[in-house]
Amino acid sequence: MASLKKSKSTLVSYTPAGWWAETWREGLFCGNGKIGANIFGGAAQEQILLNHSDLVWQGRISVVPDVSVKISQVRKLIDEGEYEQAREVMQKALIQKNFRPQPHTPLPLCVLKTKMTSDNAPKNYVRELNMATGEATVSYSDGSTRIDRALFVSRHDDTVVYEITKTGGRFIDCELSFDLMDKINCRAPNALSSMPEGVTARYERQFMSFAARNDDGTEFGAVARVTHNGGNMEPTDACIKITGATSVLICVKLFVNSGKEKEWSALKNALSTIKETYAQLLKKHSAIHSKLFSSVSVDLDSAADDKPTDELRPDGEKGQLSPVLATKLWNFGRYLLLSATSQTGKTFNPYGLWNGSYKPVGAWVNYVGEMQSVYQSALAGDLASFLEPVFNFWQANFGDLRDNAIRLFGVRGAFLPPVTTVSSGRLGLVDAREVYFTGCAGWLAALYYRYYEFTKDQKFLKNTAFPLMREAAEFYLNLMSSGADGSVTLNPSFVPSCGRQNELGRNANGDFAVFRSLLKNLLKISSEVRADEKDVERWRDALEKLPSEFTDSEGLLRDFKMRATDFSGESTYSLFSAFASTDVDFLCSEETLRSFTATVKKRLAESRDSQTAMGMSSLAAVCARLGLKQQASDALHNLTAGCMLNNLVFSESDWRSMGRCGYKVWPQLMLSANIAFSGVVQEMLLYSKEGVLKVLPCLPSNWKNLEVKGLAAAGGLTVNMNLSSKSRLLNLEIKASKSASFDLYLPNETKKLKKSNVATSLDDGDLFKSIKNINLSAGKAATFVFLMN
Secondary structure: OOOOOOOOOEEEEOOOOOOOOOHHHHOEEEEOOOEEEEEOOOOOEEEEEEEEOOOEEOOEOOOOOOOHHHHHHHHHHHHOOOHHHHHHHHHHHHHHOOOOOEOOEEOOOEEEEEEEOOOOOOEEEEEEEEOOOOEEEEEEEEOOEEEEEEEEEOOOOOOEEEEEEEEOOOOEEEEEEEEOOOHHHHEEOOEEOOOOEEEEEEEEOOEEEEEEEOOOOOEEEEEEEEEEEOOEEEEOOOOEEEEEEOEEEEEEEEEEEEOHHHHHHHHHHHHHOOOOOHHHHHHHHHHHHHHHHOOOEEEOEOOOOOOOHHHHHHHOOOOOOOHHHHHHHHHHHHHHHHHHOOOOOOOOOOOOOOOOOOOOOOOOOOOOOHHHHHHHHHHHOOOHHHHHHHHHHHHHOHHHHHHHHHHHHOOOOOOOOOOEOOOOOOEOOOOHHHHHOOOHHHHHHHHHHHHHHHHOOHHHHHHHHHHHHHHHHHHHHHHEEEOOOOOEEEOOEEOOOOOHHHOEEOOEHHHHHHHHHHHHHHHHHOOOOOOOHHHHHHHHHHHHHOOOOOEOOOOOEOOEOOEOOOOOOOOOHHHHHHOOOOOOOOOOOHHHHHHHHHHHHHHHHHOHHHOOHHHHHHHHHHHHHHOOHHHHHHHHHHHHHHHEOOOOOEEOOEOOOOOOOOEOOOOOEOHHHHHHHHHHHHHHHEEEEOOEEEEOOOOOOOOOEEEEEEEEEOOOEEEEEEEOOOOOEEEEEEEEOOOEEEEEEEOOOEEEEEEEOOOOOOEEOOOOEEEEEEEEOOOOEEEEEEEEO
């Protein structure tokens, strides 16, 4: 049995994946950023789903036609209050020009099957995922013999490495084979998918080869090399049979977008060069993986014992979020990001590398905050280099954003649709949200600016961030119109996820928040990038004209300037400034903070039954920013209690209809919410922006014994801290990788400064407890010991 003294970075379960038919949803996930393995965990018949980040299908890419002549009609209908008619104008115009794009979705590559022969029913079953090494194991007893199966996806060798061993008198008898995912996975809520054709499997001594044909005519597949100690190996037409072995080692390589004969030969040769044992291969892999995973560590209750996930799941449904579960989920979100993508991989999608459906719902990158939230968590998590796939993709496809702006709106600048095709920046869909929501490019620009705040990478700022920021601003400047009284109007304006009748209009609070943040950031960097003075003057003039947040008579943020807001909807767009940018934080005016606080509380109270996992994580992020400890904890609790599966993966919504999140009978997986959860925890522990560092800004009462190492902060800072409930001492260390100057803010529970190498006293002001004007040279650290109440 697995010991519960293991690290909290290990998932331990005494049950296999349990989701009926779609067992892949509750598997153990391994990956190296390009290749994914999803282990279902059956003792008698193991199934391991293998995927590749480059394998997609059922997509359609088209050149966006010019329908900009229709935008004046859209504006007129919106001005007249004919929102439903306005919704359909652009969609009909695009379809009339035969523009029917379809975003590609991930295609499951194959399943590696292991049929075990046993003398007894399995007992003492346990499966584990060691997130620090990326290794998954399944173990059980067959009588007096212990059977162990272990797997990882090597970062060093781009190979799936799988071993079966035994301890005891019973030898290993098994059958190994390849197949497609079962046809039950062709189901979707509103359709059935086809399956790949041209399936071929070949079994030889030491090698298994598999291939199938994609819908573009190319082939994909796998080759496995099978070696064993003791016993015999016999290839048949349907499998490789192993009898009487003491151990079996299977090494698998995948191929996509090619031809089977060429790839089978090449992969056999490559696999034949692997001479190391499982342990030796794991050592090479884990040296890379562990360095990434362990660069930051968080334990929200270092005094508490670990628990298996079978117990954490019921814990998540109790009255509050336990620090043990929150710690485990923080680790898991971090693990998913660095396993599903890499510095040279693809942009993260909601299913990661572990999709088992032939027609997965919503399995594409979503730029309405979802993608940005994923990568924003990477910054504080010391994984800034994992944003490289995002930067590289938009560097290569930047021209599409300009084309979108001209052909849809008839203006210069950059328009990023919420969903694009897999290999371009063009429209991926043609519904109202995809055409009318204008905030994506500015939202992406906010992420670019945050990356610069954390890294201070001047080359990135000038060559990558500034061009996008400038073009996103140019789009808004040209879309915006000015009245005789100096007021400005954004028409069309769109608020996602607030109900079909309420989404389209003019002057959305969120749009102005995105534009305001964009202009502020451009003005901050204008001298560093040597921006044109005429542009700087335009940005400054536009910023002065932008209205402040629109509020109703109760001080609540409206979705639109002149329309009543339905707070029961999922949308969090009006709160943009308090979670996607740093425009709203504890340093703002009391009036601003009251407005945002009242609004997020209203949203939490009234929108619970319609919230998705991503929406709830966004509300939690707002609460973290505003220091609303109980509300932040409650929002994370609703997320875990409503959307968490037995393997800690989040679904999009609550399929059981428990009233903690919105209900869907067939929710998609939403691994983006797992990563966003990690980001919220990080912001509850540490908030930073240029020149400002606040520690423990939103610490729930049951997070009493903290151990935090390596959290990254703006300005190239790294923060380590520990808090003891027994001594009530907060030990804090802040390291600078570059010269840094900042003000340090402490929680209100801070009683006094006991010791420091850079300060002698704590400023106990009316509003904040702080230490101002801390200056660190590169490579130096500031240390503090505070006594807490």
